[in-house]
Amino acid sequence: MKQQYKSYQQTCDFLEECVKKYPDLITMKSIGKTWEGRDIMLATISLNVENADLKPAMLFTGTVHAREWIGNELAVSFIDYLLTNYSSNPKILKTLTKNTLYIVPCLNPDGFEYSRKHFSFWRKNRRNNGDGTYGVDLNRNFSIGYQKSKDTASNVYSGPNPFSEPETIAMKNFVDGKDNITIALDYHSQGNVFFPGHKFSHEEEIEGTDLNTLCANMNYEIAKVTGRKYGIHRGKPPTKLISGSGREYYYSRGILSVVVEVGTRNIPDFMQNMKESIDENIPALLRTLGEAQNYSTNAPKRVSNFHIDTYTSNEITLAWDYPTNKDIYYQIFRNTEDKESCTNANLIAETYNTSFTDIQLQSGSNYFYFIRCVNNLTKVKSPFAPKVKIKTLLDANEFSKTVFPAPNEIGYVASKLLETNRKHFGLNSLFIGVNETKGTSYGVMQFNLDGIPENAIIKDVRISLYPLNRVNAKIEKFGEWSISFVDQDSVSELYDYEQIHNAQIIETLGQSIPSEKLTQGIWSHWDLNSIEKSILETQLRNKKVLFKISGPTELPEGRDSQMMMFDLGYGNFGGGIHYRPSIDIKYTIPSQEIVIDVLNTTTISEDEIEQDQLICGFDANNAKIYGLMEFDLSTLPNPEETIITDSYIRIKNKSATKTKEDIRYNVEFVDVEDSAYESIQNRDRIEFIGYEVSRADLQKNKTHKFIFDHYSRLALEDVHRDDKVAKFVIRPTYSDIKNHIVNWYGKDSNNSVQLVVNYIKRRKEPIASISDLSLSIENDKVKLNWTNPNTEDFRGVYVVRNRFHIPKNHLDGDKIYAGRDNYTYDDFGNKDISKYYSVFAYDNVPNYSEPLFVGHLKKEDDVAQV
Numbered sequence: 091m092k093q094q095y096k097s098y099q100q101t102c103d104f105l106e107e108c109v110k111k112y113p114d115l116i117t118m119k120s121i122g123k124t125w126e127g128r129d130i131m132l133a134t135i136s137l138n139v140e141n142a143d144l145k146p147a148m149l150f151t152g153t154v155h156a157r158e159w160i161g162n163e164l165a166v167s168f169i170d171y172l173l174t175n176y177s178s179n180p181k182i183l184k185t186l187t188k189n190t191l192y193i194v195p196c197l198n199p200d201g202f203e204y205s206r207k208h209f210s211f212w213r214k215n216r217r218n219n220g221d222g223t224y225g226v227d228l229n230r231n232f233s234i235g236y237q238k239s240k241d242t243a244s245n246v247y248s249g250p251n252p253f254s255e256p257e258t259i260a261m262k263n264f265v266d267g268k269d270n271i272t273i274a275l276d277y278h279s280q281g282n283v284f285f286p287g288h289k290f291s292h293e294e295e296i297e298g299t300d301l302n303t304l305c306a307n308m309n310y311e312i313a314k315v316t317g318r319k320y321g322i323h324r325g326k327p328p329t330k331l332i333s334g335s336g337r338e339y340y341y342s343r344g345i346l347s348v349v350v351e352v353g354t355r356n357i358p359d360f361m362q363n364m365k366e367s368i369d370e371n372i373p374a375l376l377r378t379l380g381e382a383q384n385y386s387t388n389a390p391k392r393v394s395n396f397h398i399d400t401y402t403s404n405e406i407t408l409a410w411d412y413p414t415n416k417d418i419y420y421q422i423f424r425n426t427e428d429k430e431s432c433t434n435a436n437l438i439a440e441t442y443n444t445s446f447t448d449i450q451l452q453s454g455s456n457y458f459y460f461i462r463c464v465n466n467l468t469k470v471k472s473p474f475a476p477k478v479k480i481k482t483l484l485d486a487n488e489f490s491k492t493v494f495p496a497p498n499e500i501g502y503v504a505s506k507l508l509e510t511n512r513k514h515f516g517l518n519s520l521f522i523g524v525n526e527t528k529g530t531s532y533g534v535m536q537f538n539l540d541g542i543p544e545n546a547i548i549k550d551v552r553i554s555l556y557p558l559n560r561v562n563a564k565i566e567k568f569g570e571w572s573i574s575f576v577d578q579d580s581v582s583e584l585y586d587y588e589q590i591h592n593a594q595i596i597e598t599l600g601q602s603i604p605s606e607k608l609t610q611g612i613w614s615h616w617d618l619n620s621i622e623k624s625i626l627e628t629q630l631r632n633k634k635v636l637f638k639i640s641g642p643t644e645l646p647e648g649r650d651s652q653m654m655m656f657d658l659g660y661g662n663f664g665g666g667i668h669y670r671p672s673i674d675i676k677y678t679i680p681s682q683e684i685v686i687d688v689l690n691t692t693t694i695s696e697d698e699i700e701q702d703q704l705i706c707g708f709d710a711n712n713a714k715i716y717g718l719m720e721f722d723l724s725t726l727p728n729p730e731e732t733i734i735t736d737s738y739i740r741i742k743n744k745s746a747t748k749t750k751e752d753i754r755y756n757v758e759f760v761d762v763e764d765s766a767y768e769s770i771q772n773r774d775r776i777e778f779i780g781y782e783v784s785r786a787d788l789q790k791n792k793t794h795k796f797i798f799d800h801y802s803r804l805a806l807e808d809v810h811r812d813d814k815v816a817k818f819v820i821r822p823t824y825s826d827i828k829n830h831i832v833n834w835y836g837k838d839s840n841n842s843v844q845l846v847v848n849y850i851k852r853r854k855e856p857i858a859s860i861s862d863l864s865l866s867i868e869n870d871k872v873k874l875n876w877t878n879p880n881t882e883d884f885r886g887v888y889v890v891r892n893r894f895h896i897p898k899n900h901l902d903g904d905k906i907y908a909g910r911d912n913y914t915y916d917d918f919g920n921k922d923i924s925k926y927y928s929v930f931a932y933d934n935v936p937n938y939s940e941p942l943f944v945g946h947l948k949k950e951d952d953v954a955q956v
């Protein structure tokens with residue numbers, strides 16, 4: 091069978107045949123006539139199609155732009171897939187029982203045919219503009235954000251007025267008459283990227299999590315077929331948003347609305363590329379169609395005030411509000427990356443409770459949580475609550491540092507732009523790969539490490555880059571992008587192409603990213619393995635680390651570009667502070683050892699208390715004899731900054747009475763007021779130290795180590811903090827022997843009992859919070875003012891914004907500011923939208939203080955909830 095693109099007539103014929111063959115499943119109708127008199131055909135597909143309008147529905151539109159043939163082709167393939175497989179595939183059957191598909195394979199038939207037959211790169215419809223030019227960009231002719239344009243020759247000419255075109259008014263009339271539509275997917279090419287709808291504001295929207303998750307779940311299905319991951323592009327400042335598109339019109343009517351840009355070129359090789367695009371999108375479409383019911387008026391409402399209740403380094407408790415309803419339970423999903431899917435693969439809990447504790451988490455790590463409810467009777471799910479984002483606390487011995495490059499230390503150097511390479515630093519984007527105008531182009535990225543001690547032991551490292559604008563960047567499935575450590579001695583000038591090209595590479599990171607995984611709008615991360623971490627450790631001595639980023643250096647036949655763009659976060663076209671490349675380093679430092687000789691030893695038996703002796707065992711009456719050891723901890727540093735990483739008691743035995751009994755001895759960390767026999771007998775035991783020593787052990791070894799476990803180390807820190815003497819008792823375990831003793835060395839210049847403590851110096855507790863937080867409107871922006879805590883250890887504040895709940899963690903929302911100032915403006919925010927701001931003070935670890943928060947609540951906006 092011939093495998094090539096269908097014409098519009100063939101598409102209509104195909105639909106007609108389907109209606110004949112599957113009359114219970116599909117109907118078709120014309121929703122309008124084009125300028126050239128073609129019918130704009132819409133098909134309705136559902137089980138018992140006569141009831142289709144009563145079910146929640148997904149709307150598919152294709153080929154709004156004439157040259158973007160994927161829309162029509164995918165529509166035909168999807169319809170064919172549904173109809174020919176519904177009887178054998180329970181998933182399709184279930185989906186079409188509960189949901190309806192409205193599908194317009196080609197919204198721009200005139201333009202499509204013009205593109206097929208005459209000018210393949212044609213985009214608009216075929217309106218005669220009356221001035222010798224033709225066509226209106228249908229995706230600029232909808233009403234939301236419509237911008238009038240005069241240039242009729244332009245490819246994005248928006249038409250004389252909104253809905254001036256038969257194609258757009260047909261869509262408006264159809265959608266306005268169908269309240270059951272909950273999801274709309276508009277298929278375009280190219281870029282392999284999702285563009286979810288937006289409301290022309292740089293603020294989270296209540297549907298933001300739904301939109302991103304819808305796309306991420308499509309990615310989950312796409313990846314199963316081809317391993318590809320589309321970008322999910324959302325959340326940039328609203329300066330360059332397109333106006334008058336169908337997507338924003340549907341979204342304005344409460345429909346979750348997404349543009350899907352498919353493929354790497356408009357009219358790809360059918361059998362090689364188009365087939366792949368279709369195959370990967372069909373399961374994604376089916377999953378999304380099944381979601382239509384979860385956004386209908388019959389679906390449960392989303393939970394409110396989903397938030398972090400408490401958290402530690404390895405546990406997080408989440409809580410939320412919901413009206414009591416015995417039929418409703420909740421599904422909680424966890425991801426470690428943003429914009430990942432919520433499927434069974436990451437469903438971590440189902441519960442009827444309104445709180446949940448997640449356990450066994452990693453310290454100092456990012457987690458993303460999602461929640462939706464399920465009606466246990468109907469199985470219909472709710473939309474998602476706005477996601478919660480959190481970084482767990484660091485472990486007690488850990489530090490972390492996020493470093494951004496200085497503007498003059500990040501940029502790209504291109505082989506054909508030798509004169510201007512210097513200007514590519516600290517401005518807009520990194521171009522990496524190859525194309526005809528730039529030649530071969532490398533990224534250069536240097537991080538200043540002087541905030542990290544030279545002897546740091548590196549535990550985790552992540553390098554992050556934000557790929558952007560793949561639509562312009564043109565990436566085929568070809569080549570891969572990688573990062574290399576550069577020997578800094580081999581490069582004296584970062585701007586010099588030849589030097590970077592010939593730079594001495596220490597090591598290329600094992601993880602490279604192939605083109606199909608390099609997706610715009612989703613952070614690319616490089617997590618270093620242990621060899622790479624040890625290389626970074628060697629770079630600490632230089633106080634800097636230099637990386638070279640390389641892409642392909644040659645082009646496939648017939649292609650002119652294989653160039654990836656990464657945001658630099660600087661300059662007018664950079665996405666700002668949020669999108670700056672970074673290196674995150676989690677590390678610890680070598681511990682120091684302190685050996686503390688015992689302060690006092692005492693032998694305590696029923697008859698007498700003997701100072702400066704250390705004996706344990708049994709007396710003539712089988713009563714126990716105890717040895718008491720006391721240590722003065724005042725030689726340890728300031729308890730607020732002492733983290734004990736290891737500790738043990740070293741003790742040597744002098745002599746012991748012989749016996750064949752299996753007697754064992756152990757050491758207890760105790761809390762006793764005095765040395766009276768009574769007190770020792772009824773001692774308050776804090777914890778056993780290490781394991782017991784047996785009689786046989788005494789014969790084998792003279793020296794014994796009793797090692798502190800984690801809990802005992804914390805108890806030792808507490809005793810130090812309370813400025814007390816640390817007391818330990820050595821005693822035999824139970825036995826009915828009489829007259830048996832072990833004599834240990836107590837205070838003795840050569841053999842003294844010793845407490846060995848390994849510790850690092852690190853602040854344990856956060857510094858005090860900021861105070862006097864206030865909010866005002868200045869220059870049409872929200873401005874926050876506060877007073878910083880007055881302490882030497884203050885390093886800065888972190889300000890975060892969240893529209894839906896109070897941020898309890900510095901990561902839980904949009905970062906507004908980090909630094910030492912006592913005020914900030916919310917530059918991108920909309921002052922007319924309700925939200926919360928939290929301000930955290932941090933030290934050099936960093937430990938984050940309790941936040942102070944302020945609500946900016948507008949009466950008319952009920953979105954923000956406490």
Ligand SMILES: [Zn+2]
Nearest residue numbers: 155158278279
């Ligand atoms: Zn398009």
